[in-house]
Amino acid sequence: xxxxxxxxxxxxxxxxxxxxxxxxxxxxxxxxxxxxxxxxxxxxxxxxxxxxxxxxxxxxxxxxxxxxxxxxxxxxxxxxxxxxxxxxxxxxxxxxxxxxxxxxxxxxxxxxxxxxxxxxxxxxxxxxxxxxxxxxxxxxxxxxxxxxxxxxxxxxxxxxxxxxxxxxxxxxxxxxxxxxxxxxxxxxxxxxxxxxxxxxxxxxxxxxxxxxxxxxxxxxxxxxxxxxxxxxxxxxxxxxxxxxxxxxxxxxxxxxxxxxxxxxxxxxxxxxxxxxxxxxxxxxxxxxxxxxxxxxxxxxxxxxxxxxxxx
Amino acid sequence: xxxxxxxxxxxxxxxxxxxxxxxxxxxxxxxxxxxxxxxxxxxxxxxxxxxxxxxxxxxxxxxxxxxxxxxxxxxxxxxxxxxxxxxxxxxxxxxxxxxxxxxxxxxxxxxxxxxxxxxxxxxxxxxxxxxxxxxxxxxxxxxxxxxxxxxxxxxxxxxxxxxxxxxxxxxxxxxxxxxxxxxxxxxxxxxxxxxxxxxxxxxxxxxxxxxxxxxxxxxxxxxxxxxxxxxxxxxxxxxxxxxxxxxxxxxxxxxxxxxxxxxxxxxxxxxxxxxxxxxxxxxxxxxxxxxxxxxxxxxxxxxxxxxxxxxxxxxxxxxxxxxxxxxxxxxxxxxxxxxxxxxx
Numbered sequence: 060x061x062x063x064x065x066x067x068x069x070x071x072x073x074x075x076x077x078x079x080x081x082x083x084x085x086x087x088x089x090x091x092x093x094x095x096x097x098x099x100x101x102x103x104x105x106x107x108x109x110x111x112x113x114x115x116x117x118x119x120x121x122x123x124x125x126x127x128x129x130x131x132x133x134x135x136x137x138x139x140x141x142x143x144x145x146x147x148x149x150x151x152x153x154x155x156x157x158x159x160x161x162x163x164x165x166x167x168x169x170x171x172x173x174x175x176x177x178x179x180x181x182x183x184x185x186x187x188x189x190x191x192x193x194x195x196x197x198x199x200x201x202x203x204x205x206x207x208x209x210x211x212x213x214x215x216x217x218x219x220x221x222x223x224x225x226x227x228x229x230x231x232x233x234x235x236x237x238x239x240x241x242x243x244x245x246x247x248x249x250x251x252x253x254x255x256x257x258x259x260x261x262x263x264x265x266x267x268x269x270x271x272x273x274x275x276x277x278x279x280x281x282x283x284x285x286x287x288x289x290x291x292x293x294x295x296x297x298x299x300x301x302x303x304x305x306x307x308x309x310x311x312x313x314x315x316x317x318x319x320x321x322x323x324x325x326x327x328x329x330x331x332x333x334x335x336x337x338x339x340x341x342x343x344x345x346x347x348x349x350x351x352x353x354x355x356x357x358x359x360x361x362x363x364x365x366x367x368x369x370x
Numbered sequence: 371x372x373x374x375x376x377x378x379x380x381x382x383x384x385x386x387x388x389x390x391x392x393x394x395x396x397x398x399x400x401x402x403x404x405x406x407x408x409x410x411x412x413x414x415x416x417x418x419x420x421x422x423x424x425x426x427x428x429x430x431x432x433x434x435x436x437x438x439x440x441x442x443x444x445x446x447x448x449x450x451x452x453x454x455x456x457x458x459x460x461x462x463x464x465x466x467x468x469x470x471x472x473x474x475x476x477x478x479x480x481x482x483x484x485x486x487x488x489x490x491x492x493x494x495x496x497x498x499x500x501x502x503x504x505x506x507x508x509x510x511x512x513x514x515x516x517x518x519x520x521x522x523x524x525x526x527x528x529x530x531x532x533x534x535x536x537x538x539x540x541x542x543x544x545x546x547x548x549x550x551x552x553x554x555x556x557x558x559x560x561x562x563x564x565x566x567x568x569x570x571x572x573x574x575x576x577x578x579x580x581x582x583x584x585x586x587x588x589x590x591x592x593x594x595x596x597x598x599x600x601x602x603x604x605x606x607x608x609x610x611x612x613x614x615x616x617x618x619x620x621x622x623x624x625x626x627x628x629x630x631x632x633x634x635x636x637x638x639x640x641x642x643x644x645x646x647x648x649x650x651x652x653x654x655x656x657x658x659x660x661x662x663x664x665x666x667x668x669x670x671x672x673x674x675x676x677x678x679x680x681x682x683x684x685x686x687x688x689x690x691x692x693x694x695x696x697x698x699x700x701x702x703x704x705x706x707x708x709x710x711x712x713x714x
């Protein structure tokens with residue numbers, strides 16, 4: 060029984076990280092009807108920025124509250140900028156073109172980011188690109204046992220609490236932003252019909268840019284939380300984690316904010332149970348198996364609504 | 371009768387030429403290996419073009435089907451090579467078994483194509499992309515966990531039976547099939563689906579059935595390419611069939627022009643030979659292996675960038691939907707794609 064509870068806790072903790080990445084997918088899909096394949100790779104870039112920042116700081120500083128906040132902020136801002144550039148130069152020129160073009164571009168951006176980070180580039184003693192070897196992510200949050208029940212029957216780690224906490228705060232904030240602010244209303248309008256929204260005086264380009272920046276910043280935060288748990292950074296982490304988050308977003312119904320969270324938690328739990336009671340080598344196949352199952356039974360996702368295509 | 375003769379013409383021309391080529395390259399093993407790689411890539415690109423180019427669906431898991439073909443063909447070949455067929459001379463028996471194993475691999479790949487295609491082709495573009503990608507990953511994870519397929523180390527000791535002739539015979543078959551499909555009413559239906567799925571459906575095209583059929587044909591040939599690959603590498607490892615391999619094929623199809631068979635062939639040849647040429651060029655100039663090694667590393671980011679740039683500058687790819695003989699130097703004014711002439 061205690062083992063079961065422990066699996067639930069672990070599953071929820073990794074699920075929240077998927078949720079943060081999945082929110083980025085869902086938001087971008089909401090406003091642009093485009094699956095941003097590069098989202099996972101933007102996240103990976105964020106983790107590397109966080110890694111570089113923490114290496115610049117003193118060991119004590121990087122473990123202080125100030126240091127951790129700084130690492131998160133730098134990574135999130137860099138990723139927001141990256142998201143802005145990707146949208147501005149790769150996606151915006153193709154917005155009125157057929158869907159397939161944007162999809163291919165997104166795959167191209169993803170491929171470019173994840174593989175250029177594998178080319179080790181050092182210019183004048185300064186490492187610009189890190190190379191393919193995984194690097195140890197510094198312990199910016201020292202893992203300690205937050206709560207131990209019984210004879211180590213159930214152990215809750217501090218990073219699990221912290222990531223669930225940060226994720227909860229960010230998700231509530233996002234829900235507030237989308238449904239209670241003027242900007243959120245503009246976002247929903249663009250999502251509904253971006254041409255009409257433009258005619259109503261909503262700055263469509265700005266809204267889309269900002270949505271991209273927001274999603275990318277969230278991804279960077281999620282990526283660092285993941286790296287703290289996983290203790291490793293590597294260029295291909297974005298592809299795997301990004302795809303799982305995408306699966307989560309589809310399970311919940313893509314374009315639906317609470318749906319992404321529910322889907323991510325469900326995926327985290329399923330994965331944890333397969334690893335816990337089955338075999339860990341199957342971990343990466345679980346997400347896709349789950350996805351194919353959901354698409355077979357309910358292609359619009361748990362909360363999504365099937366819409367007829369209008370011509 | 372005339373039609374049958376015309377259909378057999380490509381083979382009548384190709385077979386003697388291939389024999390000749392095989393005879394001429396007998397003493398240059400490096401050239402043969404390079405040509406085999408080119409041949410496998412052409413087969414993959416042309417078959418993927420049937421799905422991604424003609425039908426306008428976006429599959430990014432072609433390496434998964436190739437893996438199915440390679441592993442099944444490899445296993446069948448390995449198991450049967452112990453026995454051989456008793457009433458045939460050894461050389462003939464080997465060739466028969468080779469063909470049987472290739473067909474086994476290709477048919478299993480086609481079966482997987484059907485299984486993956488049937489549910490997922492009812493989904494829209496982006497979902498299909500993810501499902502095919504997921505399928506490729508599942509295959510890889512499955513193979514890595516199965517004793518029969520040698521787990522992570524891969525299957526070794528597959529008899530080396532691929533010759534230049536057999537490899538390029540497969541190429542000829544896939545090209546002819548692709549061209550015949552494009553020229554048939556079947557191909558028209560696929561093009562209609564690509565141009566406007568809703569309109570095609572309204573015109574009475576059974577879109578799901580056509581898409582699944584295109585998918586099955588493409589996976590069959592991917593499996594065939596996998597079998598050919600397995601029989602010259604003699605080692606089939608999961609690392610050969612990753613996401614990267616799938617993307618390589620996608621880049622070939624996109625660069626060549628979505629829907630152009632000759633475009634896919636040219637892109638496959640160039641993108642296979644160019645890195646090879648650059649590598650040996652750098653090796654000769656500097657005599658330093660590290661730079662040559664970097665060519666291999668830089669190849670991947672360049673592929674990504676290439677996809678983005680092609681989409682921004684020339685979204686239809688090199689030839690668009692046209693074949694090479696419809697493009698400018700060969701004909702003053704290119705005909706629109708819908709009046710593509712019959713098979714070569």
